[in-house]
Amino acid sequence: MTAGRYRVVIIGAGIMGLSTAWHLAKRGITDVLVVDRGYLCGGASGRNGGGVRAQFSSESNIRLMRESIEICRTFAAEMKINVWFRQGGYLFLTRTKQRARMLEASAKLQRDCGLETRLLAPREVRDIVPEIDPTGVELASFNPGDGVVFPWPFVWGYAKAAKDLGVEIATFTEVEGFDTNNGRITGVRLVRTRHDAIVAEDRDERTTAAGPGPRVDASRARVIPEGERFVVECDTVLCCAGAWSPSIARMVGIELPNKPHRHEICSTEPLKPWLGPLVADLTDGLYFSQSMRGEIVGGIAVEPVPHGINQRSSAQFLATYARSLVRTVPSMSRVKVLRQWAGCYDLTPDGNPIVGHVDGCENLVMACGFMGHGFMMAPVMGRLLAEHVATDETSELFARWNLRRFREGKLLSESMIIG
Amino acid sequence: MSAKVLLCRCEDVTLAEVEHAIESGQRDIESLKRFTGFGTGWCQGKQCLISCARVLAARVGEFPLAPVTPRPPVHPMPLGMLASLGDAVSVDRLESVGAAGGDHGEGEGER
Ligand SMILES: Cc1cc2nc3c(=O)[nH]c(=O)nc-3n(C[C@H](O)[C@H](O)[C@H](O)COP(=O)(O)OP(=O)(O)OC[C@H]3O[C@@H](n4cnc5c(N)ncnc54)[C@H](O)[C@@H]3O)c2cc1C
Numbered sequence: 001m002t003a004g005r006y007r008v009v010i011i012g013a014g015i016m017g018l019s020t021a022w023h024l025a026k027r028g029i030t031d032v033l034v035v036d037r038g039y040l041c042g043g044a045s046g047r048n049g050g051g052v053r054a055q056f057s058s059e060s061n062i063r064l065m066r067e068s069i070e071i072c073r074t075f076a077a078e079m080k081i082n083v084w085f086r087q088g089g090y091l092f093l094t095r096t097k098q099r100a101r102m103l104e105a106s107a108k109l110q111r112d113c114g115l116e117t118r119l120l121a122p123r124e125v126r127d128i129v130p131e132i133d134p135t136g137v138e139l140a141s142f143n144p145g146d147g148v149v150f151p152w153p154f155v156w157g158y159a160k161a162a163k164d165l166g167v168e169i170a171t172f173t174e175v176e177g178f179d180t181n182n183g184r185i186t187g188v189r190l191v192r193t194r195h196d197a198i199v200a201e202d203r204d205e206r207t208t209a210a211g212p213g214p215r216v217d218a219s220r221a222r223v224i225p226e227g228e229r230f231v232v233e234c235d236t237v238l239c240c241a242g243a244w245s246p247s248i249a250r251m252v253g254i255e256l257p258n259k260p261h262r263h264e265i266c267s268t269e270p271l272k273p274w275l276g277p278l279v280a281d282l283t284d285g286l287y288f289s290q291s292m293r294g295e296i297v298g299g300i301a302v303e304p305v306p307h308g309i310n311q312r313s314s315a316q317f318l319a320t321y322a323r324s325l326v327r328t329v330p331s332m333s334r335v336k337v338l339r340q341w342a343g344c345y346d347l348t349p350d351g352n353p354i355v356g357h358v359d360g361c362e363n364l365v366m367a368c369g370f371m372g373h374g375f376m377m378a379p380v381m382g383r384l385l386a387e388h389v390a391t392d393e394t395s396e397l398f399a400r401w402n403l404r405r406f407r408e409g410k411l412l413s414e415s416m417i418i419g
Numbered sequence: 420m421s422a423k424v425l426l427c428r429c430e431d432v433t434l435a436e437v438e439h440a441i442e443s444g445q446r447d448i449e450s451l452k453r454f455t456g457f458g459t460g461w462c463q464g465k466q467c468l469i470s471c472a473r474v475l476a477a478r479v480g481e482f483p484l485a486p487v488t489p490r491p492p493v494h495p496m497p498l499g500m501l502a503s504l505g506d507a508v509s510v511d512r513l514e515s516v517g518a519a520g521g522d523h524g525e526g527e528g529e530r
Contacts, residue, residue, distance in 0.1 A: 039449050039450040046453060152453050319501055319504040322500075323501075323505070326502040334498075336496055337496050338495050340492070
């Protein structure tokens with residue numbers, strides 16, 4: 001891949017871009033290039049908690065997420081990759097009266113939409129997780145259909161399935177700018193961010209554990225040097241750059257209201273299975289779940305965060321998380337943290353995403369602003385985005401989610417946001 | 420034979436799996452780590468990183484210039500101890516703890 005022409009160029013090979021690419025290819029649009037400035041799983045899609053839930057406060061989110069959960073159930077069989085999906089439910093805790101009233105209203109709406117959500121008094125929380133200390137809890141809600149996945153294989157699964165259908169994925173390839181003409185993007189300007197040696201075809205000299213085998217003969221390897229620039233032409237550009245999306249929009253003079261917001265997370269040593277649901281406290285943003293590998297994976301909201309894109313870890317996070325987790329589950333006190341890392345949420349002023357065409361650039365479609373729940377949105381969003389790009393029809397949902405709403409003052413709401 | 424050689428003992432990643440990952444296109448150390456899961460277990464890569472990097476180097480013909488981003492804490496730490504840190508950990512002290520954890524702070528702090 002050095003230059004050329006594509007029907008669609010997708011910016012960002014996170015879960016959103018890859019899910020959409022696969023859906024486009026399934027519809028017969030295989031003339032698709034997905035570019036990413038880094039490696040697969042380098043963005044938020046490789047750094048998240050893998051939580052998948054339908055407990056939201058807005059009807060569109062509840063209905064969309066029900067579909068995503070259904071997709072998670074069949075993903076492994078369809079994509080031939082184990083994503084460690086486990087439906088242990090989500091247990092939401094609230095510690096203030098005001099939060100409790102909101103939880104009640106959301107639970108009612110969820111039941112009206114067909115979910116099995118039920119409200120729990122503090123002592124009933126222990127029927128679901130006996131290890132929780134319910135002191136200070138006002139009200140809880142539980143939906144047994146929610147669950148968790150392991151994000152990495154989910155990303156690889158979409159990438160491989162898309163490639164198998166003919167989609168090209170170029171990692172270490174950054175969008176630097178666009179060529180435009182009359183309010184349309186005509187070319188996407190790309191630069192290679194990493195020196196990449198592509199190994200020559202014949203690989204008969206095996207490496208053994210005793211030491212590396214003979215080095216690859218450099219004269220036979222095709223090398224794409226770092227810093228090499230090229231332009232690809234396309235009909236439609238789809239921006240799935242997550243927290244980086246404002247910088248992409250700015251390249252065509254469009255200001256997005258999104259803000260990257262660092263969010264930290266960590267995991268512990270593996271334990272025997274004991275924790276069924278993902279537990280989330282809507283008061284301080286604490287959440288934790290047990291992965292299929294046995295680790296307790298979780299995070300918490302920490303303020304203030306550094307300005308802009310920042311993926312560094314802080315000790316302040318570990319202290320804040322540990323304090324809240326040990327208060328909620330005292331027996332976690334002796335469990336050891338093995339690793340912590342960070343990624344960026346992509347926050348919008350009204351907690352809803354920015355999706356669809358943008359005024360001022362005819363063939364640029366945005367799909368960003370998915371807050372801290374874009375991973376679970378991607379399975380269903382990929383289908384909807386592919387439909388939108390393929391047919392150019394705007395659904396009622398996409399009309400509501402359009403960037404225009406900020407200019408027109410038609411803001412939306414969503415109160416069940418973690419962290 | 421390579422199916423029986425363990426490179427990452429915490430996560431049971433074999434030489435054959437690493438070779439397969441490289442053949443299927445993982446040509447940098449961060450991708451290789453995510454694809455195979457090496458270095459994400461108890462030792463956090465202290466034992467396996469170098470072996471995996473050697474196999475990769477032999478395959479792609481160059482040694483990875485940077486190791487994988489090391490993740491703090493350097494040693495496993497109990498939550499109870501971390502919980503007692505309290506306000507002793509202020510925001511500014513953090514950056515230095517982060518650095519001790521090996522964050523090379525590439526560019527705008529993207530690792
Ligand atoms: C710690 C944490 C925990 C989370 N927990 C959950 C959870 O439990 N459940 C859930 O559903 N969601 C969760 N999220 C949110 C979720 O991870 C994101 O909403 C989702 O992954 C967004 O996917 P994406 O594909 O839109 O963006 P990303 O995965 O961030 O992908 C964007 C890609 O664009 C690339 N890019 C940026 N600029 C350029 C450029 N100029 N040129 C080329 N490429 C570029 C980046 O390299 C990146 O790979 C969490 C997020 C974090 C950080």
